[in-house]
Amino acid sequence: MSARISWTAGVPAGASASTSTPLGDCNTCAGETPAVQDIRALLATIPDPEIPAISIVDLGIVRAVRDDCVIITPTYSGCPATHFIEQSIRNALDEAGFRHVRIETTLSPPWTSDWISDEGHEKLRAYGIAPPPRGAVSASLRNDTHAQCPRCGSMNTAEISRFGSTPCKALWRCNACAEPFDRFKCH
Numbered sequence: 001m002s003a004r005i006s007w008t009a010g011v012p013a014g015a016s017a018s019t020s021t022p023l024g025d026c027n028t029c030a031g032e033t034p035a036v037q038d039i040r041a042l043l044a045t046i047p048d049p050e051i052p053a054i055s056i057v058d059l060g061i062v063r064a065v066r067d068d069c070v071i072i073t074p075t076y077s078g079c080p081a082t083h084f085i086e087q088s089i090r091n092a093l094d095e096a097g098f099r100h101v102r103i104e105t106t107l108s109p110p111w112t113s114d115w116i117s118d119e120g121h122e123k124l125r126a127y128g129i130a131p132p133p134r135g136a137v138s139a140s141l142r143n144d145t146h147a148q149c150p151r152c153g154s155m156n157t158a159e160i161s162r163f164g165s166t167p168c169k170a171l172w173r174c175n176a177c178a179e180p181f182d183r184f185k186c187h
């Protein structure tokens with residue numbers, strides 16, 4: 001590898017200690033190295049295997065990117081797509097010359113559909129999948145969430161099955177236009 005990146009002890013030369021980079025959601029971290037920016041751009045090109053219209057970054061499963069490590073949180077602990085996503089990331093990193101970058105999985109804090117980006121919401125809707133409402137975790141405890149039909153926009157909808165085409169989606173039907181649609185499960 002060329003050009004070792006001097007990012008030891010979390011504090012780059014010339015920066016005060018108070019600007020150390022926290023681990024976590026680093027989308028707005030200042031002082032990202034070019035390598036981190038390249039890795040982040042690479043990840044944004046990897047589609048979710050179940051919903052190819054959105055990337056794994058849109059989905060919010062990429063929790064942190066460092067120059068030696070990518071940390072992901074799967075959407076659903078039993079989701080069979082998780083292994084496939086890890087393999088896709090591995091292949092993309094290897095092909096781009098980032099063989100030294102590890103992939104780590106963390107289950108805490110658990111993924112929530114609130115982590116889906118605004119862009120991800122738009123892409124889901126355009127793809128015909130009802131995006132989850134913001135704050136869905138607390139709403140679903142009251143069991144009064146309603147999905148908006150991604151085709152006609154009606155709120156007159158009903159859940160047909162907890163299990164849609166994949167474990168991460170539920171099958172719903174719109175009473176206004178009579179079309180079934182997938183809805184991202186809230187958890």
Ligand SMILES: [Zn+2]
Pocket residue numbers: 149150151152153154174175176177178179
């Ligand atoms: Zn409809």
